[in-house]
Amino acid sequence: MMAEIEEIVNGLILELRRGTLILSVLSRLDQPKYGYSLVQELSEKGIEIDAGTLYPLLRRLEKQGLLESSWELADSRPRRYYFLSETGRQVYDRLREEWRKLVFSIENLMN
Amino acid sequence: MMAEIEEIVNGLILELRRGTLILSVLSRLDQPKYGYSLVQELSEKGIEIDAGTLYPLLRRLEKQGLLESSWELADSRPRRYYFLSETGRQVYDRLREEWRKLVFSIENLMN
DNA sequence: TGACAATAGTGTGCGGCATACAGTATAATG
DNA sequence: CATTATACTGTATGCCGCACACTATTGTCA
Structure with a gap:
């Protein structure tokens, strides 16, 4: 407690x-x-995300059925490609909707 | 995994x-x-928050120095009033700024 | 060859929130 | 007046996600 402002802000961000x-x-x-x-x-x-954060996230989303993936060997080196499943598409649409509502509510609060 | 879409969405919300x-x-x-x-x-x-979620939050924010509080006995019943400390004000301003950046970035992504 | 970038992966720990629960005082109702 | 509803504060447990610090491998360029 009583940490530097920037320190606190960073945590909240x-x-x-x-x-x-x-x-x-x-x-x-x-x-x-x-x-x-x-x-x-x-x-x-403008979205900084650590690779060590992203990879587990991708796997989690795949496990939840929002993403599918496949190894591609044709490239210079093997890479795992991820993409939206049908479920993922629907979830994304709904989530985007909810996001907009949230942004609206908060914007509303901050004035 | 493979849960209902709404179920997944709720978790993500x-x-x-x-x-x-x-x-x-x-x-x-x-x-x-x-x-x-x-x-x-x-x-x-439009922001639903359970009392059981809010109270610990308030205390946490006070502990971090963003809020101050005092008991008021003049009301019909004793109540603890919370309000922004000077630090809290600064943190809020910075955070609001960062929030706007974030919203901008994401809005940008979603188009 | 050696160094650095590209690329994928894991595992541990911290911290926040939701949920459920407990408790007390005041107001309302019959 | 007794009983119930509502206002109001508080605590504790547990799940889950992210950040971070790793390891490892393969290309590439000097």
Whole structure:
């Protein structure tokens, strides 16, 4: 307690990002992508995610049935490509809807 | 795994809300409020939070130095009023900024 | 060849929230 | 007046996700 402001803020930002990561990932996987490329793509778009965070996330989402994956050997090196399953598509749509509601509510609060 | 879509979505919504709760709470405490009134106020604004979730949150925020509190005995019954500390104000401002960035990034991703 | 980038993976720990529970005082109702 | 409902505060346990720090392998370029 009584830590530096920036320190506290950083922790809270972490909490804020939580959950939105899934949204970010799902939003990109209408096209098959492999983990490392996702990290870069998201980084370019302002979402920094550690590879060590992303990989378990991808596997979890696959286990939940939101993603499918396959190894591609044709590339210079073997890569696992992930992409939205049908379920994943539906979940993403619903989730996006809920996200917008949430943003609206909070924006509403902050004025 | 392979649960109902709505079931999965509900879980993910939980994750989405996570962290934003703090933002919601901080946004309301420029004026002193007690727990129960906060629950109602947020509910009216579309943010449902269980009292059993809010109280520990308030205490945690106080422990971190973002909130201060005092018992008020003048009311019909004793109530603990919470309000932003100076640190809390600064944290809230910074956090709000970061929230907007995040929303922007994600909105950007989803198009 | 050696160093660095690209790429995938795991496992441990911290912390937050939800949920359920417990408890007390005041107001309302018949 | 007794009984119930509602306002209000509080605690504790457990699940789950993320961050972080690793290991490991394969390309690539100097």
